[in-house]
Amino acid sequence: MKAALLEQPGQPLVIADVQTAKPMAHEVLINTKACGLCHSDLHFIDGAYPHALPLVPGHEAAGVVEAVGSEVTTVKPGDHVVTCLSAFCGQCEFCVTGRMALCLGAGTRRGKDAPSRLTRGDGEPVNQLLNLSAFAEQMLIHEHACVAIDKDMPLDRAAVIGCAVTTGAGAIFNAAKLVPGETVAVIGCGGVGLAAINAAKIAGAGRIIAADPLPEKRAMAETLGATDTVDAMADDAAAQIVALTNGGVDHAIEAVGRQASADLAVKVLKRGGTATILGMMPLDCKVGLGALDLLGGKKLQGAIMGMNHFPVDLPRLVDFYMRGLLDLDTIISETISLDQINDGFDTMRSGSSARSVIVFDR
Known part of the structure; x- marks a missing residue:
């Protein structure tokens, strides 16, 4: 063969x-x-x-x-x-x-x-x-x-x-366990991120914010259910997402595998929010929560293959x-x-x- x-x-x-x-x-x-x-x-x-x-x-x-x-x-x-x-x-x-x-x-x-x-x-x-x-x-x-x-x-x-949709949709349905009405930001609009956006729409998310540097991918995100889009490379990307949601999102899904996108996912969380990291990051990368994040009940998790x-x-x-x-x-x-x-x-x-x-x- x-x-x-x-x-x-x-x-x-x-x-x-x-x-x-x-x-x-x-x-x-x-x-x-x-x-x-x-x-x-x-x-x-x-x-x-x-x-x-x-x-x-x-x-x-x-x-x-x-x-x-x-x-x-x-x-x-x-x-x-x-x-x-x-x-x-x-x-x-x-x-x-x-x-x-x-x-x-x-x-x-x-x-x-x-x-x-x-x-x-x-x-x-x-x-x-x-x-x-x-x-x-x-x-x-x-x-x-x-x-x-x-x-x-x-x-x-x-x-x-078999991979992209299982990972992206699984992050919403299984790992995040998104409740209808909750807000979600998806960082990265490749196959996995777009699947997460589509799944968030199916799950009844109240607001779905897609962050990606490419306008064409942000347009695809809107087709799949994003209510708002943000240039992920903008200096004020985190501030834009926090402003759109009056204090941050319930769930942030990282679907790129880069340090900057994981850090952005943590920054846009509201009190009690959860960041779910899906991307295969460089092996030397570390993602963390600060002292105030922990005091605010924020959570950070991985979700291999959308759990x-x-x-x-x-x-x-x-x-x-x-x-x-x-x-x-x-x-x-x-x-x-x-x-x-x-x-x-x-x-x-x-x-x-x-x-x-x-x-x-x-």
Whole structure:
């Protein structure tokens, strides 16, 4: 099969032939139909986050099940599925207490003595990114890394639910637990931020303020439900948001992964407000609350993958799209072929678009 291979950080991905192994007992072989380009992939591609190489990146995908292992019970051949990097074991402390997104995935990866799921023609093992490696015509994954969805759902739209929408919407529904009427500021209007804005509208937020330096992204935010927009790079961005909300927001969602945007999220909180950090920040970054923030009851939290319960959340998000509540069409800026993947990441680096999606049947 064709796959996009990362051989050296900072270098373009190489389209190469890669082989998949046969599914083991709890594994699922999927024909990949669509995969979104996520900024998290770019962190590994550019070397900001280390990973063993060679590597097939990609994790925001949808496809059709080709084959399943002997013990698989959750999906069957022919099912349409969305994958998620939050593969869960179902047995650990985090899983049994309802915090599946924090599961370390024990037992969802092949053991060191087992053959690699992916190899080159000469038998050299190829590493999987986040147990998925979706920049490939097929994925071989654990059954707890995918969920079946309505077959009427367009798979190019379904793909972005696997990360951007699950993360952004999950921050609103699961991590922030936004109550109708509360105010929210979303810092960064890429795919994750736009999904958070859309989810805040669905949840009945009283005021939704979108902060981004690019006018075109602020316009997309308004389409998805933002009631107000602010240039995130303006010197008085925090003051503008505080003024718009008469003292600050109940919830601030950081969806960029930069120190300045995280600091802005903290600055715009009202007393008792909560800042939720979603972006993959540089590894040396620290975000904090000052003494007066703490005295004012302000809170700071991370929310990996929106603290999702993806076997339940993803089908619900599909249903939201099918019912016209979730606007994925605005979030997806273009569809491309696998051969155009490096161009797609160049577009991401420019910051001018929301989401590019690879469609494998082009």
